[in-house]
Amino acid sequence: MDMQVIPARSENYNLKDYQKVRENFKWDDVNKHFAWNETGKVNIAYEALDRHAENPAKKDKVALLYSAPDREEQLTFSDLSKQSNKFANVLKKHQVNKGDRVFLFMPRSPEFYAAFFGILKTGAIAGPLFEAFMEQAVRDRLQDSEASVLITTPELIERVPQDELPQLETVILVGEAGVAHTYIDYHTEMAGASEAFDIEWVDLEDGMLLHYTSGSTGKPKGVYHVHNAMIQHYATGEWVLDLKEDDVYWCTADPGWVTGTSYGIFAPWLHGVTNVIRGGRFTPDDWYETLEKNKITVWYTAPTALRMLVSHGEEALKKYDLLELRHIMSVGEPLNPEVVTWGLKAFNLRIHDTWWMTETGAQLIVNLPALEIRPGSMGKPIPGIVASIVDNEGNELPPNQMGNLAIKEGWPSMMRQIWNNPGKYESYFINGWYVSGDSAYRDEDGYFWFQGRLDDVINTSGERVGPFEVESKLIEHPAVAEAGVIGKPHPERGEIIKAFISLNEGYEKSDELLEEIRQFVKTGLSAHAAPREIEIRDSIPKTRSGKIMRRLLKSWELGLPTGDTSTLEE
Ligand code: 6R9
Numbered sequence: 001m002d003m004q005v006i007p008a009r010s011e012n013y014n015l016k017d018y019q020k021v022r023e024n025f026k027w028d029d030v031n032k033h034f035a036w037n038e039t040g041k042v043n044i045a046y047e048a049l050d051r052h053a054e055n056p057a058k059k060d061k062v063a064l065l066y067s068a069p070d071r072e073e074q075l076t077f078s079d080l081s082k083q084s085n086k087f088a089n090v091l092k093k094h095q096v097n098k099g100d101r102v103f104l105f106m107p108r109s110p111e112f113y114a115a116f117f118g119i120l121k122t123g124a125i126a127g128p129l130f131e132a133f134m135e136q137a138v139r140d141r142l143q144d145s146e147a148s149v150l151i152t153t154p155e156l157i158e159r160v161p162q163d164e165l166p167q168l169e170t171v172i173l174v175g176e177a178g179v180a181h182t183y184i185d186y187h188t189e190m191a192g193a194s195e196a197f198d199i200e201w202v203d204l205e206d207g208m209l210l211h212y213t214s215g216s217t218g219k220p221k222g223v224y225h226v227h228n229a230m231i232q233h234y235a236t237g238e239w240v241l242d243l244k245e246d247d248v249y250w251c252t253a254d255p256g257w258v259t260g261t262s263y264g265i266f267a268p269w270l271h272g273v274t275n276v277i278r279g280g281r282f283t284p285d286d287w288y289e290t291l292e293k294n295k296i297t298v299w300y301t302a303p304t305a306l307r308m309l310v311s312h313g314e315e316a317l318k319k320y321d322l323l324e325l326r327h328i329m330s331v332g333e334p335l336n337p338e339v340v341t342w343g344l345k346a347f348n349l350r351i352h353d354t355w356w357m358t359e360t361g362a363q364l365i366v367n368l369p370a371l372e373i374r375p376g377s378m379g380k381p382i383p384g385i386v387a388s389i390v391d392n393e394g395n396e397l398p399p400n401q402m403g404n405l406a407i408k409e410g411w412p413s414m415m416r417q418i419w420n421n422p423g424k425y426e427s428y429f430i431n432g433w434y435v436s437g438d439s440a441y442r443d444e445d446g447y448f449w450f451q452g453r454l455d456d457v458i459n460t461s462g463e464r465v466g467p468f469e470v471e472s473k474l475i476e477h478p479a480v481a482e483a484g485v486i487g488k489p490h491p492e493r494g495e496i497i498k499a500f501i502s503l504n505e506g507y508e509k510s511d512e513l514l515e516e517i518r519q520f521v522k523t524g525l526s527a528h529a530a531p532r533e534i535e536i537r538d539s540i541p542k543t544r545s546g547k548i549m550r551r552l553l554k555s556w557e558l559g560l561p562t563g564d565t566s567t568l569e570e
Pocket residue numbers: 213257258259330331332333334335353354355356357358359378436437438450452453459462463464
């Protein structure tokens with residue numbers, strides 16, 4: 001087969017000799033980059049902020065370069081270190097202790113990042129939530145985690161059903177200074193708080209982060225990460241993000257998603273690099289403007305965004321001067337080979353695909369600057385990671401055979417628990433392998449090729465949506481009797497959400513009703529979980545044990561053979 005190959009970058013990279021590095025690599029070698037290696041005292045907030053704030057050569061460097069349509073702000077490492085100290089003091093005043101869950105439900109803003117690190121400095125566990133979440137999504141996560149403190153805004157507080165959250169003791173509102181009469185006001189509290197804080201030293205295996213993510217069954221699960229993950233955030237920051245002292249880095253992901261924490265917060269700041277934070281939703285021109293205005297050098301984004309830029313056309317791009325941009329990466333869904341080819345032409349740069357998951361905490365299979373790219377492939381495992389394709393019993397399969405993409409258990413940033421659900425956690429592991437739920441194959445040269453999800457999880461514009469959550473919301477609507485939800489392939493968004501429903505007695509099909517049902521999910525759960533297409537059927541296919549046969553719905557939708565339907569209910 002004639003395969004297109006994009007040669008490795010010619011600069012002198014640390015990982016030039018990939019195979020040699022892989023063979024000699026030990027995770028312990030990364031430890032020497034951290035203060036705790038000498039002091040024995042651990043806290044990721046110290047390594048990412050305070051260490052730089054204590055360094056005379058670093059303290060006045062811009063850490064956070066914030067730009068939103070209505071606000072521009074720069075915070076140095078020293079500023080951010082002090083702001084987060086203040087917030088840690090605010091939390092202490094409200095009795096927050098190590099291990100408590102403190103949630104953030106607010107847009108990206110300087111206050112978000114100060115609060116986030118303030119939480120970590122108390123030894124508490126931070127839980128960032130997407131600002132797009134509606135009441136039910138917020139309730140499920142705050143209930144499951146038993147969060148005792150929530151930081152949110154006057155606009156979003158309406159979506160927090162406080163009477164159903166008995167364990168939620170404290171709500172802090174970030175709005176106009178002083179307006180939060182009946183709540184604790186962020187700005188008032190911060191004004192009265194000290195800039196000095198005795199950071200809580202923790203163990204590498206102590207918790208720091210809870211990210212909720214969707215599976216194919218049940219409610220979203222709380223993926224629990226510990227401070228030890230910093231080892232891998234740091235290492236991949238060097239190898240994959242290719243961060244250098246003078247870089248201006250931009251990760252477009254929201255911190256409600258794991259990419260927005262591991263790579264929107266930790267990796268750049270562990271390296272002491274200037275990090276651009278851009279709030280709000282953006283049009284293609286906003287992307288280009290942000291890149292140009294901030295002279296961004298390293299950019300981590302997602303296929304959906306890149307596909308939007310492709311369809312926006314090359315003329316638009318010509319208006320901008322993006323000569324500073326030197327390194328681009330992508331994550332979240334398959335990166336189409338055409339987009340990689342477009343990137344070469346449009347930016348004269350390679351776009352480096354990276355594969356990982358909320359559960360894995362950091363990148364695992366990637367295209368390193370030092371390796372040639374085979375467009376369409378996710379690349380190869382980073383040093384320290386053993387990846388393979390296994391069958392359902394956990395036996396390795398030979399090259400070019402499709403199977404479960406699996407990782408040998410025990411890398412630094414691996415999740416340590418599913419919150420309150422040990423059984424779920426155990427179910428990820430078979431025969432020493434972490435089984436990802438993705439199907440893939442590996443070619444003879446060790447490149448991995450993504451094929452699809454093996455479960456029913458939907459990936460729409462890079463966001464994981466659990467069909468069960470959407471189905472549950474749909475059947476709360478009085479007109480809906482049953483619902484089955486699938487991902488339907490879509491050229492720009494990867495997949496869109498399609499719902500099949502049956503109606504209760506007394507309801508007639510109409511466009512108004514369908515729109516009402518769509519809005520019901522949108523305002524009850526979240527905009528990205530609302531089905532773009534709804535189809536009414538007399539009944540929804542189920543197994544004899546009552547499980548919705550999404551696989552069958554999908555085959556119908558795509559006009560594919562329906563396969564084994566022996567368990568289908570009459
Ligand atoms: C970081 C993140 C994980 C799922 C994963 C897979 C899909 C992620 C991908 C990719 C193809 C890539 N995915 N990266 N598919 N190529 N480079 O995305 O975490 O939100 O938990 O999603 O996303 O299906 O299993 P998360």
